[in-house]
Amino acid sequence: MALLEVKNLRVYFHTREGTVKAVDDVSFTLEKNETLCLVGESGCGKSVTALSIIGLISNPGKIESGQILFEGVDLVKLKKSELRKFRGTEISMIFQEPMTSLNPSLKVGFQIVELLLEHFNVSKTEAKNLAVEFLKKVKIPDAVGTYDKYPHQLSGGMRQRVMIAMALISKPSLLIADEPTTALDVTIQLQILELIRDLKNSLGTSVILITHDMGVVANLADKVAVMYAGKIVESGEVFEVFENPLHPYTVGLLGSIPKLDTPKNSRLISIPGNVPRLINPPKGCRFHERCSRKLEICEIAEPPEMTIGNSNHRIACWLYSDEFQGAVDTDERYGS
Amino acid sequence: MIRYIINRLLLTIPVVIAVSVLVFLFIHLIPGDPVEMMLGETATIANVEEIRHMLGLDKPLGIQFLDFMKNLLKGDLGKSIVSRRPVMQIVLERYPATIKLTVASAIVALIISIPLGTLAAVKHYSWIDNLSMIFALLGVSMPNFWLGPLLIILFSLTLGWLPPSGYGGFKYIILPAITLGTAMSASLTRLVRSSMLEVLDQEYIKTARAKGLRERLVIYRHALRNALIPVITVFGMQIGSLLSGALITETIFSWPGVGRLFIESIFRRDFPLVQGCVLIIALTYVFVNFIVDITYGFINPKIRYE
Numbered sequence: 172m173a174l175l176e177v178k179n180l181r182v183y184f185h186t187r188e189g190t191v192k193a194v195d196d197v198s199f200t201l202e203k204n205e206t207l208c209l210v211g212e213s214g215c216g217k218s219v220t221a222l223s224i225i226g227l228i229s230n231p232g233k234i235e236s237g238q239i240l241f242e243g244v245d246l247v248k249l250k251k252s253e254l255r256k257f258r259g260t261e262i263s264m265i266f267q268e269p270m271t272s273l274n275p276s277l278k279v280g281f282q283i284v285e286l287l288l289e290h291f292n293v294s295k296t297e298a299k300n301l302a303v304e305f306l307k308k309v310k311i312p313d314a315v316g317t318y319d320k321y322p323h324q325l326s327g328g329m330r331q332r333v334m335i336a337m338a339l340i341s342k343p344s345l346l347i348a349d350e351p352t353t354a355l356d357v358t359i360q361l362q363i364l365e366l367i368r369d370l371k372n373s374l375g376t377s378v379i380l381i382t383h384d385m386g387v388v389a390n391l392a393d394k395v396a397v398m399y400a401g402k403i404v405e406s407g408e409v410f411e412v413f414e415n416p417l418h419p420y421t422v423g424l425l426g427s428i429p430k431l432d433t434p435k436n437s438r439l440i441s442i443p444g445n446v447p448r449l450i451n452p453p454k455g456c457r458f459h460e461r462c463s464r465k466l467e468i469c470e471i472a473e474p475p476e477m478t479i480g481n482s483n484h485r486i487a488c489w490l491y492s493d494e495f496q497g498a499v500d501t502d503e504r505y506g507s
Numbered sequence: 508m509i510r511y512i513i514n515r516l517l518l519t520i521p522v523v524i525a526v527s528v529l530v531f532l533f534i535h536l537i538p539g540d541p542v543e544m545m546l547g548e549t550a551t552i553a554n555v556e557e558i559r560h561m562l563g564l565d566k567p568l569g570i571q572f573l574d575f576m577k578n579l580l581k582g583d584l585g586k587s588i589v590s591r592r593p594v595m596q597i598v599l600e601r602y603p604a605t606i607k608l609t610v611a612s613a614i615v616a617l618i619i620s621i622p623l624g625t626l627a628a629v630k631h632y633s634w635i636d637n638l639s640m641i642f643a644l645l646g647v648s649m650p651n652f653w654l655g656p657l658l659i660i661l662f663s664l665t666l667g668w669l670p671p672s673g674y675g676g677f678k679y680i681i682l683p684a685i686t687l688g689t690a691m692s693a694s695l696t697r698l699v700r701s702s703m704l705e706v707l708d709q710e711y712i713k714t715a716r717a718k719g720l721r722e723r724l725v726i727y728r729h730a731l732r733n734a735l736i737p738v739i740t741v742f743g744m745q746i747g748s749l750l751s752g753a754l755i756t757e758t759i760f761s762w763p764g765v766g767r768l769f770i771e772s773i774f775r776r777d778f779p780l781v782q783g784c785v786l787i788i789a790l791t792y793v794f795v796n797f798i799v800d801i802t803y804g805f806i807n808p809k810i811r812y813e
Contacts, residue, residue, distance in 0.1 A: 227716055230631075258719030266717075271710040274729050276807055285728075286718045321808040337718070 172243055174344060174377050175201040175224070180237035182223050189450040193219040193232065195401040203344070206371065206378040208388040208409070210424065211398035214446050217381045220398070221347045224379075225262050226254045242344070260290045263338035267350040269330035273322040280318030283337045290341065305336040309366060328359035335366060342374050349381045364390055385428050389413060394483070397421050400447055400457040407484030417479070418488045419462050456489065464490060508804060515800045519793050526789040530782055531575045535568070558588070562779070584786065585779040594783035598765065604674060605764035608687070608757070609749040611680050615688025616695055616745070624699025625731060628707060639696055646693020655686045655759040672761040683760040687753055691745050698741055702734040709733075736807055743799030750795060751788035
């Protein structure tokens with residue numbers, strides 16, 4: 172059984188201006204010990220997907236339909252109080268802004284310890300010892316001293332380490348990291364990513380990593396799912412998607428990264444336009460307005476989701492459907 | 508923390524000096540001759556001279572100031588013209604009544620505003636939220652000189668439950684405390700609500716929820732504590748104004764506090780007493796602000812360490 176199976180998830184925000192379909196029919200699975208990267212531009216529904224897993228969608232957002240099966244239990248159907256018991260124990264989350272995600276008026280040590288005291292039958296001393304141990308594990312130099320510090324006394328990187336310690340102290344089966352390095356210095360970014368990877372391996376945690384940085388994906392991911400305007404447009408094993416990106420959006424994302432072997436005078440690819448407003452998404456394929464390889468059908472009908480050959484590589488694009496064969500020839504499509 | 512407190516304490520010294528200078532100058536700044544004003548049109552020149560000499564107003568300004576400061580340091584604010592008793596003694600006699608009323612009103616205000624404001628924020632846009640905002644609007648709009656008599660009519664005259672005015676046991680403090688507390692709690696409720704709404708939107712609240720904490724802990728341990736920081740400033744100022752005597756409410760309920768003393772001394776043109784009241788009121792403000800600053804330090808570690 173997969174650790175996490177998200178099936179046909181729809182999360183809508185009912186606002187006065189209209190319904191925002193932030194996540195629209197999203198499905199994916201995550202196996203034990205696997206790292207899945209959710210990639211896409213800002214506002215494409217990555218964070219909302221992640222937050223809906225731990226039931227922290229804020230008003231006026233609502234899970235409209237779909238299932239989130241965590242070890243077989245449908246989290247969508249659970250009562251608030253039952254879902255709360257999964258949070259911080261089985262499923263942990265770290266956020267983008269280490270500067271603001273710790274409570275400024277409580278000592279960081281206490282913020283870790285309170286999680287243990289809430290969920291586990293431990294004494295205060297045991298909890299403190301465990302917290303210090305985990306502060307050491309996330310490579311905070313003076314773990315004992317840091318325990319008694321307030322967030323504003325720590326740097327951004329240190330705070331994110333504290334967040335990671337807090338998230339992993341209960342040895343959760345699933346860690347959701349929502350852009351954990353976006354707000355950090357480039358030098359610190361790599362340290363934090365390596366830390367997440369090492370701890371993931373030693374604790375046997377599965378990870379959902381949300382990012383818009385393809386470099387991060389290449390570094391950490393086993394699987395990748397590319398989201399655009401509330402939908403997953405392409406997904407698969409990371410090497411498949413990187414070797415053979417099919418969706419024009421994925422091609423654009425990968426093309427926008429500078430490489431060492433890019434000729435000096437050539438321009439980087441950029442995808443024209445912006446993510447559409449999700450109150451009134453474009454008809455047909457949501458990407459068609461920005462797509463360089465648009466077909467007539469793209470404006471009319473939503474593309475079907477297809478599996479490429481017998482791999483895990485899935486894509487939703489008319490270019491690769493039988494009726495509208497595009498650039499890829501049949502052999503390549505069926506992987507034979 | 509101790510360094511922080513000492514720092515704050517040192518900062519009050521210039522304020523106290525400035526206040527003293529202003530209070531001293533006050534008698535010279537009002538238009539006309541204060542002594543003639545005090546005695547009225549029927550006063551003889553001999554009378555005027557006598558009072559002027561008694562108040563030391565016949566000496567040069569510099570000498571007067573030095574005398575004033577010298578006496579002030581000894582805790583001597585002069586003598587009341589009417590009762591001929593030391594001003595300090597009269598004010599201090601009235602102080603306990605004002606403190607009692609302040610504490611009672613503050614308790615009423617906090618009991619109403621913190622739960623109501625918190626609830627309104629947590630249940631944003633619900634009927635509780637609307638109700639609390641209507642209450643806040645009413646509370647802010649109702650002047651004390653209207654609410655006070657209204658309470659007296661209902662609880663004293665009609666129902667006969669509580670005494671209409673006077674100073675004595677617990678029963679006597681209820682109506683004035685409700686009158687003052689309601690007005691205070693109205694603005695505090697709004698403040699708690701808006702501050703709470705802002706804090707509930709913060710990332711660390713999301714973190715607290717993601718940790719699987721009970722909602723009660725999320726609200727009280729993580730949100731309320733931070734939401735109260737701006738509330739304390741306003742609350743402190745309100746306490747300051749209550750401690751300096753709620754002039755109207757004390758008068759309505761014949762409450763023998765500093766506020767009523769202040770009004771009485773103005774009506775009697777008892778200048779030394781007015782001066783004494785102003786000085787004590789100003790010092791009270793300084794003291795309350797000092798306490799507010801220290802409370803800040805306790806609640807917000809960031810302030811403490813800077």
